[in-house]
Amino acid sequence: MLFCQITDTHIKAGRKHAYGMVDTATMLEHCVDSVMQLKQRPDVVLLTGDLVDYGRDDEYALLATLLKPLTMPMYLIPGNHDERDALRRAFPDHEYLYQWSPFIQYAIDDYPVRIIALDTLIPGQGGGRLCDERLQWLDSTLAEKPDTPTLVVMHHPPFRTGLGHMDILGLEGADALEAVISRHSQVERLACGHLHRSIQVRFGGSLASTCPSSAHQIALDLSADGPDNFVLEPPGYQLHWWDGQRLVTHTAVIGSFPGPYPFRTDGKLID
Ligand SMILES: [Fe+2]
Ligand SMILES: [Fe+2]
Numbered sequence: 001m002l003f004c005q006i007t008d009t010h011i012k013a014g015r016k017h018a019y020g021m022v023d024t025a026t027m028l029e030h031c032v033d034s035v036m037q038l039k040q041r042p043d044v045v046l047l048t049g050d051l052v053d054y055g056r057d058d059e060y061a062l063l064a065t066l067l068k069p070l071t072m073p074m075y076l077i078p079g080n081h082d083e084r085d086a087l088r089r090a091f092p093d094h095e096y097l098y099q100w101s102p103f104i105q106y107a108i109d110d111y112p113v114r115i116i117a118l119d120t121l122i123p124g125q126g127g128g129r130l131c132d133e134r135l136q137w138l139d140s141t142l143a144e145k146p147d148t149p150t151l152v153v154m155h156h157p158p159f160r161t162g163l164g165h166m167d168i169l170g171l172e173g174a175d176a177l178e179a180v181i182s183r184h185s186q187v188e189r190l191a192c193g194h195l196h197r198s199i200q201v202r203f204g205g206s207l208a209s210t211c212p213s214s215a216h217q218i219a220l221d222l223s224a225d226g227p228d229n230f231v232l233e234p235p236g237y238q239l240h241w242w243d244g245q246r247l248v249t250h251t252a253v254i255g256s257f258p259g260p261y262p263f264r265t266d267g268k269l270i271d
Helices: 024-036 057-067 084-090 132-144 174-182
Strands: 002-006 044-048 074-077 106-108 114-117 150-154 187-192 199-203 206-210 236-242 247-253
Touching (some): 024 057, 057 084, 074 150, 114 132, 187 236, 187 247
Parallel strands (some): 044 074, 187 206
Antiparallel strands (some): 106 114
C-alpha cells in the first residue's frame, strides 16, 4: 500500500501569491500532476495542514478545485494557518472530519495501515498544542488496535529541529505525546508538516518525520536566532510505502529534470 503525503500548500484566494512571490496555486497544480503521473498510483493522499493561508472559505474553495484531479481517497488535517469550521464546510463529503468535535481528530480503519490524525491547532497562533483531552483520545484510540500498524499524522512536529525561528513556535504537549507513543509499539510513524523540509527524528520508540512543502521551503539555517526566511528550492512530497512489514519513505521532487538514463548498454556499464 502506498500513501502520498502532501503538505503546506498555503493556498490563497484568487491565486494570490504567498508573501508576494510564491505561486502556491500553480505549484499545487504541478504537485497534483506529478502524483497522478507516478508509475505507482498512491492508494491514499494525506494532506498534513497549512492547506490554505488564512482559513478563509474562498481559499478552501480554490483548494478543493485544485485537488479535484486526485482520484484516490484524501484525508485532510488542519495546520496553524487553517480554520476548522471553514475546512469542514469546504469538504462536506469528508465525513471523517466530523468524527470528533471541536477537534479534527479521526481514525481510519479501511487499510492495512491504520491512519490516526491529530489536531495540533491553536486558533490564531503559529505554535501547536496537544492538550490532555486530545492526548487521552489518542491513547484510548491506539489502545483499541494494538496489533494494527499505525501511521499518525499531525501538522506540528513534536521535536526541536535546530531551525531556531520554527522551534520557538513549538508544540505544547510534545513530551506527553512521546509518553503516549512509547506505550503503543504499533505506531510506525508520526508524519508531520509545518517545517517545509524533510526531517527525521527518533521519537517514543517510533520515528517522527516532516515532509517538504508543495510550495516554498524553510531556509536551511540551524542557528538559534536565524531569520525566518524561506527559499524556493525544488518543492516536493513524500511517498510512504507499506511493504507489509515496514513503512518506507521516499521524498519526491516536483519539476522537470533530465533523464532517466540507463546505466548500461548491452548489459555492460557505460564507461
Ligand atoms: Fe506551512
Ligand atoms: Fe504550519
